Amino acid sequence: MTPASAAISGLAIVALVLALVWAIQLKTRNAGMVDPVWSWSLGFLAIWYASFGTAPAETRLLLGGLGGLWGLRLGSHLYFRNAGKPEDARYAKFRREWGDSVNLKMFGFFQFQALIAWLLSVGFLVVAFRDGNASVSLMGLGVLIWVIAVAGEGIADWQMERFKADPSTKGQVCQRGLWRYSRHPNYFFESMHWLAYVPLAIGTGLWWVAIIPAAIMAWLLLKMSGVPILEAHMVQSRPAYADYMRTTSMFIPWPPRSSG
Known part of the structure; x- marks a missing residue:
């Protein structure tokens, strides 16, 4: 084929x-x-x-x-x-x-x-x-990126599910675990996942094409169907979300800023 x-x-x-x-x-x-x-x-x-x-x-x-x-x-x-x-x-x-x-x-x-x-x-x-195959080191790099990305997204999803299942947090904003450092850590690691295939493509004339999916996914999540719709809903439904937006990185995990 x-x-x-x-x-x-x-x-x-x-x-x-x-x-x-x-x-x-x-x-x-x-x-x-x-x-x-x-x-x-x-x-x-x-x-x-x-x-x-x-x-x-x-x-x-x-x-x-x-x-x-x-x-x-x-x-x-x-x-x-x-x-x-x-x-x-x-x-x-x-x-x-x-x-x-x-x-x-x-x-x-x-x-x-x-x-x-x-x-x-x-x-x-x-x-x-x-x-041909990519080099062993490039294949290992691809696997490493994949493991970090999939584990990170899985942990973020698990932390959010635990937060939602806790009756004492009803109506609050999740700032636990990875959600303390990014408002959308699941989206960050999802976009990162697509970079795992770039090392596997290096060595071909079209290796750069493998970068396109990561760019498309980041654009979709940040500009189209992910962040804009979700955050508009959260601002309306969670009074504390506006302060969370001021103190917490939107995408890349980063230490939170002071709310003062």
Whole structure:
């Protein structure tokens, strides 16, 4: 399979899967399932490209393992976080604003998600079809970045879940653990994760393409669907959040500033 055919077929599969998720939400009236399926779809693309790539087996096994495990962890976390709960505030807001055209616009949104997943997967594609292996040191660097990023995101998610489950913190702002140093440590480590595939691509003429997914993810989280919507909601629902914004780094973990 050529890189082009692998990419096109991968996009078609993800678009079909998200179309099915859209059809399901027509009945459930809850679009939140798109989040875990989107993450699982990206893990699938890593495995899909690794299965049909032309790189040496060691590189493709590493790629499929890293990308697949990342997608499985994040997708499973999002699934269990959303299961049995009301629709996420973001999608409820879309549903109110879109009114009678909500079904058509939601379909377009889901397909846009498929396109974003496909664009992010270009880092996987470059690695899967590279000539030869990256050096042992570069492969080790990629694994190190992956471990730090996935562990950091997992810890941040766990700390937030524990905070939400504590009845004594109801209505408060989480400033525990990693959340003391960043308002969005999960987003920081999520963006960092995409840099793990850059060392695996070094040595190819298109290694720089592997940087694009990290830039896309950071832009999406900081400027589009992540921080802006979430923080607008938090400022309205949590009186202490404005002070948290003044004292705490938005993205990169950093010691908090004085509130004075």
